[in-house]
Amino acid sequence: MKEKQLLMLPGPTPVPQEVLQALARPMINHRGPEFKSLLAEAAEGLKEVFCTRQEVLILTGAGSGAMEAAVSNFVSPGERVLVVSIGSFGDRFAQIAQRFGAQVERLEFAWGTAADPAALADRIRADVNKEIRAVFVTHNETSTGVTNDIPALRAAVGDHPALFIVDAVSSLGAMPLETDNWNLDVVVAGSQKSFMIPPGLAFACVSPRAWDVAAKCTNARFYWDLGKAREMAAKGQTPFTPAIPQVTALVESLRMIRSEGLPGTFARHLKLREMTRHGVRALGMELLAADAVASAAVTAVFPPAGLEANALRKMLLDRFNVVVAGGQGKFDNKIFRIGHLGYVQGLDIIAVIAALEMTLNICGHKVELGSGVRAAQEVVLAENA
Amino acid sequence: MKEKQLLMLPGPTPVPQEVLQALARPMINHRGPEFKSLLAEAAEGLKEVFCTRQEVLILTGAGSGAMEAAVSNFVSPGERVLVVSIGSFGDRFAQIAQRFGAQVERLEFAWGTAADPAALADRIRADVNKEIRAVFVTHNETSTGVTNDIPALRAAVGDHPALFIVDAVSSLGAMPLETDNWNLDVVVAGSQKSFMIPPGLAFACVSPRAWDVAAKCTNARFYWDLGKAREMAAKGQTPFTPAIPQVTALVESLRMIRSEGLPGTFARHLKLREMTRHGVRALGMELLAADAVASAAVTAVFPPAGLEANALRKMLLDRFNVVVAGGQGKFDNKIFRIGHLGYVQGLDIIAVIAALEMTLNICGHKVELGSGVRAAQEVVLAENA
Numbered sequence: 001m002k003e004k005q006l007l008m009l010p011g012p013t014p015v016p017q018e019v020l021q022a023l024a025r026p027m028i029n030h031r032g033p034e035f036k037s038l039l040a041e042a043a044e045g046l047k048e049v050f051c052t053r054q055e056v057l058i059l060t061g062a063g064s065g066a067m068e069a070a071v072s073n074f075v076s077p078g079e080r081v082l083v084v085s086i087g088s089f090g091d092r093f094a095q096i097a098q099r100f101g102a103q104v105e106r107l108e109f110a111w112g113t114a115a116d117p118a119a120l121a122d123r124i125r126a127d128v129n130k131e132i133r134a135v136f137v138t139h140n141e142t143s144t145g146v147t148n149d150i151p152a153l154r155a156a157v158g159d160h161p162a163l164f165i166v167d168a169v170s171s172l173g174a175m176p177l178e179t180d181n182w183n184l185d186v187v188v189a190g191s192q193k194s195f196m197i198p199p200g201l202a203f204a205c206v207s208p209r210a211w212d213v214a215a216k217c218t219n220a221r222f223y224w225d226l227g228k229a230r231e232m233a234a235k236g237q238t239p240f241t242p243a244i245p246q247v248t249a250l251v252e253s254l255r256m257i258r259s260e261g262l263p264g265t266f267a268r269h270l271k272l273r274e275m276t277r278h279g280v281r282a283l284g285m286e287l288l289a290a291d292a293v294a295s296a297a298v299t300a301v302f303p304p305a306g307l308e309a310n311a312l313r314k315m316l317l318d319r320f321n322v323v324v325a326g327g328q329g330k331f332d333n334k335i336f337r338i339g340h341l342g343y344v345q346g347l348d349i350i351a352v353i354a355a356l357e358m359t360l361n362i363c364g365h366k367v368e369l370g371s372g373v374r375a376a377q378e379v380v381l382a383e384n385a
Numbered sequence: 386m387k388e389k390q391l392l393m394l395p396g397p398t399p400v401p402q403e404v405l406q407a408l409a410r411p412m413i414n415h416r417g418p419e420f421k422s423l424l425a426e427a428a429e430g431l432k433e434v435f436c437t438r439q440e441v442l443i444l445t446g447a448g449s450g451a452m453e454a455a456v457s458n459f460v461s462p463g464e465r466v467l468v469v470s471i472g473s474f475g476d477r478f479a480q481i482a483q484r485f486g487a488q489v490e491r492l493e494f495a496w497g498t499a500a501d502p503a504a505l506a507d508r509i510r511a512d513v514n515k516e517i518r519a520v521f522v523t524h525n526e527t528s529t530g531v532t533n534d535i536p537a538l539r540a541a542v543g544d545h546p547a548l549f550i551v552d553a554v555s556s557l558g559a560m561p562l563e564t565d566n567w568n569l570d571v572v573v574a575g576s577q578k579s580f581m582i583p584p585g586l587a588f589a590c591v592s593p594r595a596w597d598v599a600a601k602c603t604n605a606r607f608y609w610d611l612g613k614a615r616e617m618a619a620k621g622q623t624p625f626t627p628a629i630p631q632v633t634a635l636v637e638s639l640r641m642i643r644s645e646g647l648p649g650t651f652a653r654h655l656k657l658r659e660m661t662r663h664g665v666r667a668l669g670m671e672l673l674a675a676d677a678v679a680s681a682a683v684t685a686v687f688p689p690a691g692l693e694a695n696a697l698r699k700m701l702l703d704r705f706n707v708v709v710a711g712g713q714g715k716f717d718n719k720i721f722r723i724g725h726l727g728y729v730q731g732l733d734i735i736a737v738i739a740a741l742e743m744t745l746n747i748c749g750h751k752v753e754l755g756s757g758v759r760a761a762q763e764v765v766l767a768e769n770a
Binding site for chain 1: 481577583604605609628
């Protein structure tokens with residue numbers, strides 16, 4: 001028998017059995033009463049996760065589609081935007097803004113570090129003519145396993161009129177994000193991360209101020225037109241035929257999230273992060289992100305010197321059916337990334353660390369069996385002490 | 386016990402039990418070997434249905450997203466396009482082209498009729514300066530239940546250099562469409578119609594000539610960038626995280642389609658159309674589309690005088706859990722539409738006709754019980770004679 005697969009990606013993440021079963025329900029009319037009620041329950045649950053009183057729009061597509069919406073609905077061609085980038089998903093925002101005709105200025109920080117709020121404050125202060133119309137920020141940079149300090153970055157923009165637009169695709173539900181309290185204008189997220197459902201849905205939340213900008217925005221948009229999505233949401237519908245199975249699954253997963261409670265969910269993700277970091281470090285491997293900015297959703301790891309990251313990943317997959325992600329862009333084949341968000345528990349981390357220990361030994365990098373596992377166990381016991 | 390639901394929409398359509406179960410499989414890595422092999426099998430099966438040797442791209446989103454792609458990848462701002470419209474989905478192509486900056490000219494025909502190839506030929510002949518860069522046509526107009534004669538319309542464009550772009554969202558797999566033999570440049574389709582899987586995927590097929598146009602196209606596109614999708618498809622991947630459950634389901638449904646065979650599938654849809662039309666007419670109701678242009682996928686029906694279409698639909702739903710679609714645009718509440726595509730068989734049509742008979746009587750419009758059913762049965766027996 002093949003080993004059970006242990007899916008440790010920063011998305012797609014494992015889907016609970018009861019949520020998988022929800023996917024298999026017969027089709028229904030997406031413009032009928034049953035779907036309307038599903039959509040209403042999902043939208044209410046999403047509001048709790050987004051910490052907002054605004055409508056959360058449910059869109060069919062990948063998180064990158066919602067990122068496009070966060071550009072094409074709020075930035076008109078020729079307008080200047082500032083993209084804060086600490087990795088490949090920050091770069092993606094810049095690329096989308098360029099494709100949609102914005103004058104893109106990048107505020108870049110080394111991959112593996114977080115954005116410096118003081119640098120952002122400097123740039124904003126220098127914009128005396130208020131030419132910057134929007135600031136784009138990644139909450140959790142999936143490519144490096146670094147989390148930006150959103151409240152500090154928001155404070156750095158202060159009362160400058162630029163919209164503050166946040167990619168929360170891999171953060172929302174895994175770590176605190178308070179759309180309204182933090183005064184965020186646009187927040188986008190995806191379904192296949194901490195929401196514990198398959199890919200296929202994206203979400204967007206828009207402040208009243210941002211809706212005013214959208215009403216005047218001249219950029220080309222049709223499928224990702226958020227104004228149209230809002231208009232249809234008011235009728236309990238979506239503009240286009242939605243991914244019905246994922247909406248049905250979302251209702252189930254939001255019930256699970258409510259039952260754990262957001263504080264419990266965040267604490268669990270922090271514990272998973274600590275178990276991963278301690279376990280990996282005990283095996284002598286280095287981490288890309290410093291502790292102070294380390295993500296609760298994904299951890300990027302350098303393999304031991306002389307061992308290629310992708311060779312290690314392949315051995316983990318072939319021998320133990322453990323799936324971890326590779327590096328992106330400049331870190332391709334230099335790092336591997338362990339996703340620990342969504343439907344993941346401590347014993348999953350222990351299993352991954354144990355598989356890593358054996359794989360390293362198979363690859364000729366001797367490590368003491370059990371030493372990484374022990375470090376992870378100590379995190380659990382310290383928490384229970 | 387509630388009546389079993391009979392879903393008779395022109396999408397979403399019923400999903401076979403074995404395909405539903407495929408949706409419920411655990412998540413896998415969308416950049417790993419297992420998904421790559423699923424994607425390859427799906428892409429091969431799609432080629433058979435599209436009747437093409439070109440790549441068929443698998444996109445995550447609704448069919449309308451693929452319609453946007455059919456505009457934004459091939460039409461640059463300021464270019465003139467001709468949109469042939471016979472209903473609300475033709476109008477949608479015009480609306481998208483306008484949003485993306487094209488100079489849109491409409492060639493409209495009355496709702497309920499098909500496009501006249503001679504009128505298209507006249508317009509094309511008049512374009513002596515070859516200003517028209519693309520002709521957009523709906524194959525099967527879902528809003529009216531009318532099918533356009535694509536080969537005749539293609540012939541009307543002749544050797545004019547305009548791209549010939551076809552919305553086959555509700556036609557593909559339900560009626561013949563031969564992408565290569567008919568010399569179509571772009572064909573787009575959706576998952577929740579005759580493919581018998583839930584909504585969430587869209588498909589696009591592009592001719593070599595159209596790829597050349599796309600390479601020079603200046604329109605804004607990111608999520609729906611088909612060039613990027615093609616580049617990633619060559620690696621067995623998608624640009625963004627795909628709706629994995631729908632891809633898994635598609636592989637199953639394509640096996641079912643292959644096992645029935647396309648000629649068998651088309652014959653079944655024609656039989657369903659004839660059963661519907663004869664059954665409904667026997668109850669004294671009129672049909673929107675003339676026989677010569679009637680769709681094999683959906684039939685639009687006028688309720689008896691004095692009975693509102695939506696009241697009839699509500700009674701069908703409340704009493705018998707039969708779901709039919711309403712009218713769109715100018716036919717809102719004037720017609721109802723019976724979808725008969727995808728996983729639908731003759732006895733489903735009989736059940737709908739029987740429910741209609743009872744519903745009409747409940748609503749005070751006396752019809753002879755069994756008279757519509759008999760007319761539908763006679764279609765079946767004539768076929769078997």
